[in-house]
Amino acid sequence: MRNALRRDYGSLGWLVPRALARCPPPAQIYYDQVAQIDLVGWSHGRVVLVGDACHAVSLLAGQGASPAMGGAYVPADQRFRASRIEDALHAYERLWRPVIENRQCVDRRAARWFVPESSRQVRARRAALRLAGLPGVQRLVAALAGRRQPALGQFAVLPAWGSAKPGTGPVRSSASVRRS
Structure with missing residues (x-):
């Protein structure tokens, strides 16, 4: 492991060679990788994967909560709208997969800024950080980053099951509950 780290990262320059020289023995090194698996489909029959099981975004992006909430809302909303579970699950994937794939694509590009692969990318990142100031x-x-995002407004509409008039449907506001 130690030799692999030196081979792969030793050419980055700056502090990297000194850090690698102080690298602990192999038994004391913890190594992990950040990976994403692209699935062909998120459901089969009445079984569905939700959340990180089917659409984990990179932990480098800090975008875990938003997809988690949307990934819970969309299938619930589609289940309410569809007469068959299978139809709801297909609609969930049809609506939610483009949003997730876009987020994953952006995250993969951003990962290169967090973990540059070459000294050229390190220099480019430094220049970009100076320009950012x-x-x-x-x-x-x-503004440029925002243009790449799909419109999420379609998911922000209050669903039919949440817009019932007080006392007439399964959702009741606290104002409609009378206490005697």
């Missing part, structure tokens, strides 16, 4: 650059980057 200039006035207006952060707004420009946010």
Whole structure:
């Protein structure tokens, strides 16, 4: 392991060679990898994968909570709308997969900034970080990044099962509960 680390990262320069020289013995090194698995489908019959089981985003992106909430909301909403579970599960994947695939694609690109593969990428990251301190650059980057995102507004609409008038459906507001 120690030799593999030196071989793969020794050319990065800066502090990396000194850090690798102080690398502990192999028995004391913990090594893990960040990986994503692309599934052909998220459901089979009445069985479905949800959350990180089917659409984990990179832990480098810090985007775990948003997909988790949407990944719970969308199948529940589709189950309410569909007469058959299988139809609901297919609709869930049809609606939610493009959102997740976009997020995963953005995250894969961002991972290169967190873990550069070459000294050239290290220099590019340093230059980008210096530029980020200039006035207006952060707004420009946010605007450019925002254009790549699919419209999530379609998922923000209050579902039919949550819009029932107080006292008429399964969802009741606290104002409609009368206490004697």
